[in-house]
Amino acid sequence: MSVQDLTMVEAVNLALHRAMAADESVVCLGEDIGVNGGVFRATVGLQERFGEQRVMDTPLAETLIAGASIGMAASGLKPVMEIQFMGFIFPAFEQLITHAARMRNRTRGRMQCPLVVRAPFGGGIHAPEHHSESTEALLAHIPGIRVVIPSSPRRAYGLLLSAIDSPDPVVFLEPKRLYRVQKQPLADDGERLPLDSCFTLREGQDVTLITWGACVRETLLAADQLQERGIAAEVIDVATVSPLDMATLRQSVIKTGRCVIVHEACRSGGIGADIAAQLAEQAFDYLQAPIQRVTGFDTPMPYFRQEQWYLADADDICAAVKAVMDY
Amino acid sequence: MSVQDLTMVEAVNLALHRAMAADESVVCLGEDIGVNGGVFRATVGLQERFGEQRVMDTPLAETLIAGASIGMAASGLKPVMEIQFMGFIFPAFEQLITHAARMRNRTRGRMQCPLVVRAPFGGGIHAPEHHSESTEALLAHIPGIRVVIPSSPRRAYGLLLSAIDSPDPVVFLEPKRLYRVQKQPLADDGERLPLDSCFTLREGQDVTLITWGACVRETLLAADQLQERGIAAEVIDVATVSPLDMATLRQSVIKTGRCVIVHEACRSGGIGADIAAQLAEQAFDYLQAPIQRVTGFDTPMPYFRQEQWYLADADDICAAVKAVMDY
């Protein structure tokens, strides 16, 4: 099996090709995903290969895309719907919350709703208004929906295949800032990665850095810098932000006694709050300093000239680590 | 000025009457709010008194209700829109999140968006599916929107008047379980209550109980029971769940060293997580036990035959208090 160097968006594309080839019931739908191959090229080649019936350009209507996907999913298909940018997912909320999340629970198992919602999210690519949001916390608050966020080509490939396999509805958020920054050697071996599991990307004894999505990159950078200062940081990519694999996070924090959580979304009501609250409860006797959160501010993502002020960088993370080390 | 004994829903109605009488630019719109007076009678008498132009029954379309309200608000009116049940607010999300929350920020102050979204919320009245949700955390995660939740007739009256005064968009959630359980003597004196402030309903030294909405009732009950056992609980009604008045909460927890947070919504991603995370950080050196949360479970609100299993009661709260006292 040939190994190729792939970017994250290419890895997404590879996983879609594989899933569609393996299972006729997998279909894709969304805006501009067909002949155009998606505005980020994530669906390139799919319509050519699998036809217009299975790779569907829809009218411009996100409520409809979600509603139709639910209808398909409950009728034996496995729809992978694309929301062009996460900032445009809100019209789909009623469908996702009142139906996708509940269809099996409501019918006591008679109907399933195995759909995947793919959406590029996050800032940092100098996009116009509404093209840079990170509102994963909203969906993570909805029981019944799994929310998965890859942060490398390899994890994008393995997690997307698992998301498509999953009989539960999965929201799969792709940090577009990472779409093309890094290539990884990847074989199209179909290897799945587990949902429900955090990934420990780097081990360390001194402090636990918890993050996901595009912030994984800055956090790893920060860990490098900390290393130079003699601080060994453990870096955990949460990856599936709902439901949360607290065991891995808890064990790490019990080990290190110190924790910094990094995310791009605004602070209040972010998933960082949830993790911090649980860790503060579950590792109460082990914490040597208050958990710090490095996040966006409680404002809309500013337009791109100022977005660097909203986005945390490695220095911001290091500063927070310093605070917990010095506490 | 005559003082009347009013229920919470009557207090809401009184505040609406007062606001509409005082300011011509206040208008109400929603489904069944006109001749029917609202399915909970909150808007009774308004259309008769102020006419169909200012009290508008809309077509059945929540996206439209929100969109039109934003258009009105940006054009000099002060719309008070009703969402019939919070379970039906999701079609309004795109409008509230991408526009109401941002219109002033986006136009650098040129346009305002002074609207109020009223919605009954929460369970406990044996309603059908989707009529019992508590998803206040979703809106609390959106910078630019204030989320206010009264828990008594007096606070409903004073906070609603402040919400209508506010030049910011306010989501005003009315715990329908409390609509008619209690009467309070109320004069139509126009007295506002501050947004941005918690209300300390009961003082105590031993433990801080933090809650809002319908759970205030159970929490006060629990505080009574705890009193009998010699535990003096401080009970705080958060009231404005976004933005959060952390100072009041922090001071109380610093004083008591122990904290239990009670809410009806599911646990993960609930506002309790946010409060707990902040308190664990800000009162780190004062906490004598991990903060406990007494909440709904991470499932949809079950249909009404089982909803009592989802809703926390005074015993559940007392049990959590016992845990923090015994820690």
Next chain:
Amino acid sequence: MEPVMQTVRYLDDQGHTCQELPLWAHEMEPLLECYRWMLLTRQFDQKAIALQRTGQLGTYPSSLGQEAIAVTLGLAMEPDDVLVPYYRDHGTQLIRGCGMKDILLYWGGDERGSAAGPQQDFPVCVPIATQCGHAVGAAKALQLQGRSQAVACTLGDGASSKGDFLEALNLAGLWQLPVVFVLNNNQWAISVSRQKQCAASALALKGMGAGVRSVQVDGNDVIAMFDELTQALEAARAGQGPTLIEAISYRLSDHTTADDASRYCPQEELQQAWKKEPVARLKRFLTSQGAWTEALEQKWLEHCQHTVNSAVQHYLEYSPQLPEAMFDHLYEDWPTVMEDQLQAFAERRQRRLGE
């Protein structure tokens, strides 16, 4: 300039034929079947309301006056068609094999009510018009799989104002999906009248902007409804695309048991509407044809009463779900990472039941 819709009808308010009947309606048996189901539906509704009044059922939406729509739809559908209902289709659900007990369970606050019925049928849908998206998705699935089945999606006049319906209608026309939208125009969306919902002279005109064949039908005329539904469903199954049927009827009851229509519904209008209701109308026709008698009616009503009563008995005796059932089926398997929730629940249960 606005095109005028003709309302299809065969029986006038008095039950006299007002145009040549379709061939199938020359036989009495199909019409008798409709009639019997309408009576049964009405009996069921009455009983459900009585249960609610006595605290044995939750909020319940009666279909009084609109039984012809539900029943003709149920009878026009093939067993392997897909029903995507809203919440006022008890007649259709019953015909498709959903038990009365199950319908009562649902409105009695028990999730198991939606476990019943044909595997492919969708459950009762409460968020208005959202089912329309599901219907086009299900229809697309059938189209893709090369099946010749149809999807029937019901909705109310209020629902016709909500984007979900309009977006789905557009897709149905665009992709020529095998779906029939049955719009129960019962003149009210709770307290909002048809006139306050839409300025178009017919709601069926909404099909025009979506390229969907549309027809307005007297929804209290069983013959017209059954005929149009059969044609539309056959067209769908034959790959000839979607149809929108606006069925004109009237809600003779409160919106639900939680509503009091006397607050907003003009008394004379209601009285007028009673003169057009579908059961009496069909009865007059059947009687005039010698196909129905008071004796048959009494016998059938007794049968209905018996059926309903034993279903109610079954419902009332049905053992409750376990409290922990709320966790079931939410995920395919309860995620291990969420076991602390089960633990917390077990503690709550222990505390409350001492078990």
Next chain:
Amino acid sequence: MEPVMQTVRYLDDQGHTCQELPLWAHEMEPLLECYRWMLLTRQFDQKAIALQRTGQLGTYPSSLGQEAIAVTLGLAMEPDDVLVPYYRDHGTQLIRGCGMKDILLYWGGDERGSAAGPQQDFPVCVPIATQCGHAVGAAKALQLQGRSQAVACTLGDGASSKGDFLEALNLAGLWQLPVVFVLNNNQWAISVSRQKQCAASALALKGMGAGVRSVQVDGNDVIAMFDELTQALEAARAGQGPTLIEAISYRLSDHTTADDASRYCPQEELQQAWKKEPVARLKRFLTSQGAWTEALEQKWLEHCQHTVNSAVQHYLEYSPQLPEAMFDHLYEDWPTVMEDQLQAFAERRQRRLGE
């Protein structure tokens, strides 16, 4: 059965009149004004694209080929009318007094771009079709306040599939609101063609289901557009209710600078479309009437270039917002309870700038 829409047009593709012109179009000055604004808009678009290509502007949506729609709307509106635009209305914005510098600021990633323009006009709207709700709300406000102003709301063909538009259209018809919907049917929604968006033969047919007067107009014919817009706006101001105008045009550019239309747009179709574009068409007509010459054209183009260049200069030299500006105007006053956010920001700023 489906009603056929006639497309209103006065000038054919070659700029010849194809029916008797409205009276106002016998004068050349209004048409010259349109023409000059169209050229200016086109020059501005070109410059904006050039700025984007050189990293001095963000993603930008050109209005190439659709200038007639934007310009006639701008000229047909009264200053105190309300514009509720989408994002491809640069021509209209310019005419209404929004500076080129401001438009560039907006697309250059600076919020201050939306501070400009008439007080009552809405800012550029990115979430598709959401502006339609605002338009009916604004129109209701005018109606309530007894004002005789009109609201003009623009949207694309793609937007016509989204519930927001359809719900708003319904309300406009229902409440007879003073609003004109101007649907720029440029045949594409990014890569999705008009045919893949809706099966109806005309998007204007969507007005039928809402009881809204609707008309399909050749959107590249300045005379037809200005005439229909003027009538519709006057009707709105006079309390005669809303109008939906479907303006048939063609997007001659990429969707935005982030798009590559060659991936999906058939080359011949594009070539055909160039033959119908509005600027050349009006120029031929004006020239044939002796109202325009190459010399005038050159002079005007120089003027345009000068105007655009000095606006660009202004834009490029405009001092940036302070970093903390992101907190401004979010709340009327920054809530004291959120001061820790400002504190955290100050620390970040201090760390990064050492200030």
